[in-house]
Amino acid sequence: MLIVQKFGGTSVGDLDRIQNVANRVEKTVQAGNDVIVVVSAMSGETNKLVGYAEHFSKNPSAAEVDMLLSSGERVTASLLSIALNEMGHPTVAMTGRQAGIVTTARHTKARIEKINPIKMRNALAEGKIVVVAGFQGVSEEGVVTTLGRGGSDLSAVAIAGAIGAELCEIYTDVEGIYTTDPRIEPHAKKLDMISYEEMLELSSLGAKVLQNRSVEMAKKLNVNLVTRSSFCDAEGTLITKEENIMEQPLVSGIALDRNQARVSLIGVADRPGIAADIFNTLAVEEINVDVILQTVAHDGTTNIDFTVPMNEIENAKNIVKVFVDKDEILSTDFNDEIAKVSIVGVGMKSHAGVAAKAFTTMAEENINIRMISTSEIKVSMVIEEKYSELAVRSLHAAFELDK
Amino acid sequence: MLIVQKFGGTSVGDLDRIQNVANRVEKTVQAGNDVIVVVSAMSGETNKLVGYAEHFSKNPSAAEVDMLLSSGERVTASLLSIALNEMGHPTVAMTGRQAGIVTTARHTKARIEKINPIKMRNALAEGKIVVVAGFQGVSEEGVVTTLGRGGSDLSAVAIAGAIGAELCEIYTDVEGIYTTDPRIEPHAKKLDMISYEEMLELSSLGAKVLQNRSVEMAKKLNVNLVTRSSFCDAEGTLITKEENIMEQPLVSGIALDRNQARVSLIGVADRPGIAADIFNTLAVEEINVDVILQTVAHDGTTNIDFTVPMNEIENAKNIVKVFVDKDEILSTDFNDEIAKVSIVGVGMKSHAGVAAKAFTTMAEENINIRMISTSEIKVSMVIEEKYSELAVRSLHAAFELDK
Numbered sequence: 001m002l003i004v005q006k007f008g009g010t011s012v013g014d015l016d017r018i019q020n021v022a023n024r025v026e027k028t029v030q031a032g033n034d035v036i037v038v039v040s041a042m043s044g045e046t047n048k049l050v051g052y053a054e055h056f057s058k059n060p061s062a063a064e065v066d067m068l069l070s071s072g073e074r075v076t077a078s079l080l081s082i083a084l085n086e087m088g089h090p091t092v093a094m095t096g097r098q099a100g101i102v103t104t105a106r107h108t109k110a111r112i113e114k115i116n117p118i119k120m121r122n123a124l125a126e127g128k129i130v131v132v133a134g135f136q137g138v139s140e141e142g143v144v145t146t147l148g149r150g151g152s153d154l155s156a157v158a159i160a161g162a163i164g165a166e167l168c169e170i171y172t173d174v175e176g177i178y179t180t181d182p183r184i185e186p187h188a189k190k191l192d193m194i195s196y197e198e199m200l201e202l203s204s205l206g207a208k209v210l211q212n213r214s215v216e217m218a219k220k221l222n223v224n225l226v227t228r229s230s231f232c233d234a235e236g237t238l239i240t241k242e243e244n245i246m247e248q249p250l251v252s253g254i255a256l257d258r259n260q261a262r263v264s265l266i267g268v269a270d271r272p273g274i275a276a277d278i279f280n281t282l283a284v285e286e287i288n289v290d291v292i293l294q295t296v297a298h299d300g301t302t303n304i305d306f307t308v309p310m311n312e313i314e315n316a317k318n319i320v321k322v323f324v325d326k327d328e329i330l331s332t333d334f335n336d337e338i339a340k341v342s343i344v345g346v347g348m349k350s351h352a353g354v355a356a357k358a359f360t361t362m363a364e365e366n367i368n369i370r371m372i373s374t375s376e377i378k379v380s381m382v383i384e385e386k387y388s389e390l391a392v393r394s395l396h397a398a399f400e401l402d403k
Numbered sequence: 404m405l406i407v408q409k410f411g412g413t414s415v416g417d418l419d420r421i422q423n424v425a426n427r428v429e430k431t432v433q434a435g436n437d438v439i440v441v442v443s444a445m446s447g448e449t450n451k452l453v454g455y456a457e458h459f460s461k462n463p464s465a466a467e468v469d470m471l472l473s474s475g476e477r478v479t480a481s482l483l484s485i486a487l488n489e490m491g492h493p494t495v496a497m498t499g500r501q502a503g504i505v506t507t508a509r510h511t512k513a514r515i516e517k518i519n520p521i522k523m524r525n526a527l528a529e530g531k532i533v534v535v536a537g538f539q540g541v542s543e544e545g546v547v548t549t550l551g552r553g554g555s556d557l558s559a560v561a562i563a564g565a566i567g568a569e570l571c572e573i574y575t576d577v578e579g580i581y582t583t584d585p586r587i588e589p590h591a592k593k594l595d596m597i598s599y600e601e602m603l604e605l606s607s608l609g610a611k612v613l614q615n616r617s618v619e620m621a622k623k624l625n626v627n628l629v630t631r632s633s634f635c636d637a638e639g640t641l642i643t644k645e646e647n648i649m650e651q652p653l654v655s656g657i658a659l660d661r662n663q664a665r666v667s668l669i670g671v672a673d674r675p676g677i678a679a680d681i682f683n684t685l686a687v688e689e690i691n692v693d694v695i696l697q698t699v700a701h702d703g704t705t706n707i708d709f710t711v712p713m714n715e716i717e718n719a720k721n722i723v724k725v726f727v728d729k730d731e732i733l734s735t736d737f738n739d740e741i742a743k744v745s746i747v748g749v750g751m752k753s754h755a756g757v758a759a760k761a762f763t764t765m766a767e768e769n770i771n772i773r774m775i776s777t778s779e780i781k782v783s784m785v786i787e788e789k790y791s792e793l794a795v796r797s798l799h800a801a802f803e804l805d806k
Contacts, residue, residue: 015458022459052482055418056425057489064488064496068481071474078471079455085467086460093467098545142501 002034002124004168006134006156009043011171011230012076018042021171021230022083029089029129036120036130036165038156039080041072062107066136066146069108070096073133073152081131091129094119096144099130100162101137101155103145110137110145112154112217115162132159150211157214161221168223171230174209176237177202179401180254184389187402191252192235195242198252201344201378215239242346251345251354251399256392258339258385260290261313262370265304265320267330274328275304281319287312291340291373291382301330305371307382310336338370339388342380343395354399355379361398367391405437405527407571409537409559412446414574414633415479421445424574424633425486432492432532439523439533439568441559442483444475465510469539469549472511473499476536476555484534494532497522499547502533503565504540504558506548513540513548515557515620518565535562553614560617564624571626574633577612579640580605582804583657587795590805594655595638598645601655604747604781618642645749654748654757654802659795661742661788663693664716665773668707668723670733677731678707684722690715694743694776694785704733708774710785713739741773742791745783746798758782764801770794 005028007021021037028035049068053060074095081093100116120130134152137145147154153170160168175190177199182188194202196219203212209227218225218239228236242248268274275294282289293305308316313334323329348354355372358379362369367390371382383391396402408431410424424440431438452471456463477498484496503519523533537555540548550557556573563571578593580602585591597605599622606615612630621628621642631639645651671677678697685692696708711719716737726732751757758775761782765772770793774785786794799805 015455019459049478052418052478053485056422056482056486060485061488061494064481064484064494067477067496067498068485071477074470074474075452075455078467079459081467082456082463082471083459085464091464091467093470095470095547144498 001032001167002036002163002165003028004036004038004156004160004163004165005171006038006152006169007040007171007230008152009040009046010173012039012080013043015079017230018076018079019083022080022087024230025080025084025129026087026089034124036124036132036159036163037080038132038134038152038159039073039076040134040152041069042076045072045075063143066107066144069146070133070136070144073135077131077133084129084131089129090127091131092123093131093133095133096136096155097138097142099132099159101158103137103139103147105139105141105143105145108146109148110139112137112147112158115158117159117163120159120163150213153211153214154217157217157221157223157225160223161217166224167226168218169226169228169236170210170214171228172209173229173231174227175229175232175234176227177209177239178253180392180396181256184256184392185254185396185402187396189402190234191237193238193240193245194252195245195346196239197242197377198344198346199239201342201375202253202255210239248347249345250347250351251343251401252347253344254392254395254399254401255342255344256339256388257342258388259310260307260338260340260382261310261334261336262305262307262338262382263313263316263320264333264335265323265329266301266333268302268304269328270300270302271328278304278320278323281322282308282316285315285319287316287319291371291380293371307338307340307371337385338382339385339391340380340382341388341391341395342378343399344378346377348379349376357398358395361394362391365390365394404435404570405439405566405568406431407439407441407559407563407566407568408574409441409555409572410443410574410633411555412443412449413576415442415483416446418482420633421479421482422486425483425490427633428483428487428532429490429492437527439527439535439562439566440483441535441537441555441562442476442479443537443555444472445479448475448478466546469510469547472549473536473539473547476538480534480536487532487534492532493530494534495526496534496536498536499539499558500541502535502562504561506540506542506550508542508544508546508548511549512551513542515540515550515561518561520562520566523562523566553616556614556617557620560620560624560626560628563626564620569627570629571621572629572631572639573613573617574631575612576632576634577630578632578635578637579630580612580642581656583795583799584659587659587792588799588805590799592805593637594640596641596643596648597655598648598749599642600645600780601747601749602642604745604778605656605658613642651750652748653750653754654746654804655750656747657795657798657802657804658745658747659742659791660745661791662713663710663741663743663785664713664737664739665708665710665741665785666716666719666723667736667738668726668732669704669736671705671707672731673703673705674731681707681723681726684725685711685719688718688722690719690722694774694783696774710741710743710774740788741785742788742794743783743785744791744794744798745781746802747781749780751782752779760801761798764797765794768793768797
């Protein structure tokens with residue numbers, strides 16, 4: 001079996017941990033597998049280099065930053081390769097360029113355009129373990145680029161897709177994907193499997209294990225993704241096609257996102273297209289609007305409520321102020337003491353009772369639902385932040401996720 | 404004027420010093436010059452990375468070591484480029500690959516085969532300062548290589564030669580080349596100019612400012628080389644063609660090499676070709692034999708004395724033991740308490756009195772000369788180590804180098 005294994009910053013945080021990674025790779029090889037290892041920079045290293053750059057400039061050139069930061073992963077890849085050699089395994093360490101990773105030229109936020117896996121394939125054919133510096137590639141012009149946050153995960157998934165690996169394992173410091181955050185609900189259970197779609201909902205809803213970019217690419221390239229811990233031997237969670245999951249549970253998990261703020265527009269003018277104007281302006285400024293609620297009061301005035309990520313609230317305030325100044329909105333209200341609780345599961349597609357059960361559960365706990373948003377595989381409810389944990393635990397129990 | 408400036412590890416030892424280098428580069432640019440800057444890794448960085456590699460293996464793979472070590476210079480180049488940007492200067496940071504440096508594939512000890520300066524030329528034409536990561540290149544196969552000790556100097560000289568720079572300035576922590584070591588003779592004077600040939604003799608005789616590889620390349624490519632300090636504004640020493648030096652002094656400098664040991668072979672068998680056998684065996688083992696003295700005693704026995712670098716004395720012992728075991732040498736003696744004092748100057752080519760004056764000076768100080776070796780531009784004398792400083796000072800005064 002051909003396996004891509006990716007180890008993040010904490011997994012390669014010091015020399016002993018790099019040795020630990022080497023031992024784990026050896027085990028995988030000894031079990032008869034071909035292995036490509038993708039590594040991040042040693043934890044702290046990237047921040048140190050960013051700090052160096054910021055010593056000289058508040059706004060350093062992105063091309064220079066890429067050349068600077070890409071050195072971190074090269075160090076880890078070389079060291080892991082040396083460790084594996086010492087254990088008697090032939091290896092080859094590769095930079096992003098050597099691994100054939102071609103990206104757009106957008107420095108610090110490049111996108112992978114294609115992977116030419118010929119060098120990796122040749123090395124595997126020679127019986128070598130391939131160790132790749134993650135997070136980096138080269139533009140068509142041959143200049144080093146980096147892939148932005150979660151870049152090494154992306155390198156691993158893209159390589160697995162390009163070379164047709166059976167499995168892409170992402171090693172972090174958590175054991176996998178849980179039915180909900182175990183710090184809130186100690187009875188949370190680790191999932192054996194979850195579909196790409198559910199994972200995308202869960203991570204956009206605050207589960208931090210994987211970035212959506214990586215899951216989306218895994219889905220697109222049909223890569224079987226496993227998240228597991230580099231610090232223990234427990235099996236992780238397989239993220240795969242819906243069809244591959246034999247027994248579809250009704251609900252897979254409960255997600256909590258505290259990082260939302262609510263914007264309330266009170267007394268919106270009765271002009272055709274005004275809502276479109278407001279949301280277009282927000283979209284142009286790249287503000288991610290999530291749940292939207294429009295209500296018409298008895299007296300005919302229209303109110304519009306919506307949520308935005310907390311760090312975009314100031315931008316949102318400036319934008320709606322323009323409409324207030326034009327007398328198209330009577331007044332505004334902002335509230336960041338809200339949270340979004342979501343129930344995610346592909347099973348609910350064919351089962352109407354999930355929303356009803358969720359509302360009943362919240363009512364039983366006297367939790368007011370301020371806003372609701374649903375998709376085929378998700379029910380999200382915006383509530384007061386102080387009820388967050390209670391809501392998560394009640395829903396977790398109501399849908400029997402602890403069983 | 405197009406100038407290549409190279410800054411070594413101590414000159415870029417911390418962020419403040421990198422800023423200092425940026426200021427110096429700016430001055431050169433403001434004086435109307437085009438500049439290519441070549442940088443080493445921040446001092447200590449390379450040793451740290453070597454230590455990391457050695458944590459995993461006593462004998463790490465050379466290709467991996469090259470990928471590891473080459474990251475150090477990339478960090479410095481990116482940071483210097485960012486610092487110059489912040490000061491308002493357009494720049495481009497280049498790896499060895501991007502600067503077009505193609506080397507042999509011999510990892511950790513690669514030789515520069517050719518330089519394709521097209522990217523550097525284009526950047527200069529666009530009015531940019533080019534910042535190059537020294538010490539590294541790529542093989543024809545596109546794998547990262549490093550150039551070994553003194554590699555960044557070599558990068559700078561080779562670039563200056565390939566692109567036809569008027570000057571290649573090597574910045575270190577000393578102000579230039581002195582008539583002798585100022586720690587021994589406080590009256591030592593900094594030389595304004597010196598020929599390549601003299602510099603080669605001086606550095607092989609213990610002056611540590613420049614490695615012979617770099618001076619040889621400068622000579623071959625006809626690069627005007629200047630060594631100067633990055634910590635003060637004093638003019639350095641120009642190393643150039645003999646023809647460029649208007650006033651040839653008789654003697655340019657006195658060099659001292661304490662790093663030599665003497666091997667004495669007593670009672671060498673009277674067999675034709677035996678001396679050739681001994682020195683061939685030493686050459687095969689890459690032991691650098693320097694001064695050689697053959698004497699025939701009254702009773703007809705032959706003695707051979709020669710010097711080798713201190714760190715090769717054990718190898719030399721093992722080799723001569725083979726001849727002792729074959730009864731071709733009666734006995735051996737080894738002495739590492741010797742020193743070699745040398746007088747260097749192109750002027751002595753046309754002046755016979757230098758050796759005589761040297762011997763007279765030594766006799767006046769009651770210093771026994773154990774061995775003598777001369778070349779067109781050098782007289783070397785092996786003496787007891789304890790007389791080293793006295794010999795240097797006496798010769799320095801005798802040849803009026805303090806005037």
